[in-house]
Amino acid sequence: MTKLDGIEQVGAMNISVGSFEGQPITPAWPADAGAIGRSKRSYRVAVYTAMVVCDLAAVALAFLLANMATHGALFAGFGLRMAGITLPIFILFAIKNRAYALDVLKDPTRGTIRAVLCLMVAAALVMFVLYGLGLEGGGAAALLGGACVIGAALLAIARAVPAMLSSRLLADNPLHELVIIDGSTQRPPMGCTVLKAEEAGIVPDLSDPFMLDRLGQVVRGFDRVTVACAPNRRADWSFVLRGAAIEAEIRCDSLYRALGRAPHPVHTGPIRPLPVLDYMLKRALDVALVLPAIIFLAPLMIMVALAIKLESDGPVLFVQQRLGYGNRLFRMYKFRSMRSDRSDASGRVSASREDDRITRIGRIIRATSIDELPQLFNVLNGTMSLVGPRPHALGSTADSKLFWEIDRNYWLRHASMPGLTGLAQVRGFRGATLEQEDLENRLAADLEYVQNWSIWLDIGIIFRTFGVVVHRNAF
Missing domain, CATH: 3.40.50 (Rossmann fold)
Structure with a gap:
């Protein structure tokens, strides 16, 4: 069994890698790796941004020139309306069809071809809708066709700019x-x-x-x-x-x-890290919801903090190391619901319905899940998400066994960001894990979530969470 003593003393590492058969080895301790990785990522974002800007500029200019050719004026109203409809559709198709993807950084020609095809599909879709609505008059076909021909040439020219930027910033390897x-x-x-x-x-x-x-x-x-x-x-x-x-x-x-x-x-099955765009979308949803939630719930959290402080000695927050994203440990925040001298930092002992460690205020906030509200700040700082597998304490057990001793697939749930709520919770799998089946039910739901993630699944779980805030197993 893994030794869990010294749970609060896990800290920074110093890794000395030296050399390998006389060849100097680049050190890879976390601080340096993170700095280099972030710089590479920021360079990739800069190149992707340049691609989007150049593509939009090229397509917009193509519509203006086509407007001139078909209506005799660069800024004729009909052409501007067609451009306003087509540009957003073009960008959505380009994102969906990987016109701004990693392989494009390595092969700019591939990215240009995808962008041109997306412009043609977007123009064809607009024409199809106009035809269906009986609005195909006014030279729409000529305008859209001219914009596609001119746009193809301008996209090939415009894409040279981000290609040079990529070569300069990322050299031969963007990763x-x-x-x-x-x-x-x-x-x-x-x-x-x-x-x-x-x-x-x-x-x-x-x-x-x-x-x-x-x-x-x-x-x-x-x-x-x-x-x-x-x-x-x-x-x-x-x-x-x-x-x-x-x-x-x-x-x-x-x-x-x-x-x-x-x-x-390694990732041949459904358990795999989220693509960058999906991760950014999930993170954007978290930030968009958690900021107003913190502001709205601030008065309640202040009152709870005062009540905890007045009832018993000790800190307002209970801070515990939990297993999180990528199997990395992080510090998770909760309102303290137990007497501070009897808190269990390792999480070996699950709370029970008649647990005498729980304070009067603690019993109320646990029953209503208010004790979890400080985790909104975990979501804000990026160590948690609103939705994901619930993070567990290192010493958590079921049937006297550590969770990973029951099923080693337990570690795979950490391929997703841990959540304030999750699929297991909205299905009613919460509370103490007394039997091995308690862990198996939660693990099955967690792995199902990781395998089938979508932004719509997250939104659905958030709405369903309101129905299980007060639960018979919350004590």
């Missing part, structure tokens, strides 16, 4: 990649950020949450991870990386030989 060497005796390819697992003290150990947190902290600044290991270690590394919320692959050959071979992809 920040890490190679982890585990038992391999081969020299890694030049130009990689390399971490030797043995020297960093990292092993793919599914029974050690602190080790998984250590690995999660190392890989969090990277876009992709490649592990070079012996064949008998492939399964362990593959499983660990599936829960680390990062694109990854395993290579069991020499790294040099493996470059010409197909690697073993």
Whole structure:
């Protein structure tokens, strides 16, 4: 069983990676990795933004020129209306059809072709709608056709600008990649950020949450991870990386030989990290809802804080390390509902209906889920989401077993951001985990959520949560 002593003392790591067979190795401790990763990501965002701006400018100019050709004036009203209808449709199609995707950074021509095709489809859709409404007159066909022809040429020219920007900022590789060497005796390819697992003290150990947190902290600044290991270690590394919320692959050959071979992809099933656009959409929903929620609920939270302080000694907030995104530990906030001298930092003992550790105010706020409101600030700082698998304390047990001892698939739920509410909660799976079945029901719902995520699923769960705020298992 994993030792959970010293739970409050998990902190920053100092990893010394030295060299590999005389070749200097780029250090990959979390602070440096994060800084480099963020710079790469910010450069990619800058290039994507330039693509969108250049595409919009090219298509808008194409409509103006087509307006001149068909109506004798750049700013004729009909052409401007057609442009106003077509441009948003074009951008939506371009985003959906990966005109602004990672492979476009590596192959600008591919991005240009996708953008041109999206413009043609958008124009055809507008023409189809106009025809259906009987509004195809006024030279719409000539205008849209001319805009497509001119737009194709202008898109090819405009896309040269972000292509040059990408080449300058991202060079040959738009990704920040890490190679982890585990038992391999081969020299890694030049130009990689390399971490030797043995020297960093990292092993793919599914029974050690602190080790998984250590690995999660190392890989969090990277876009992709490649592990070079012996064949008998492939399964362990593959499983660990599936829960680390990062694109990854395993290579069991020499790294040099493996470059010409197909690697073993880690994310071959439905458990995979969210694409960047989906992650940004989920984060945007969180921020858009949590900011007004904090303002609206501020008076209630202040009153609860005063009541807690007046009833018993101790801090207003209960702060506990929990397992979160990418199997990384984070500090989760709750209103303190128990006597401070009897709080359980490890979470070994689940609260019971007649638990004498719970204060009078604590019993009220637990029954109404008000004790969870400080987690709105976790959502705001990005360690949690409004919707996702509920984060658990390290010492949480069911039938006297740690959760991951019951089912190792438990770690896969952390491929998603932990949530204030989740699919398991709206299905009624909440409260104490006394039996093994209690954990299995929640885990099944959590993995179903991770596999089937959509923004509409999140919105549906948020609405359904209002029906289970007060629940018979909330005590």
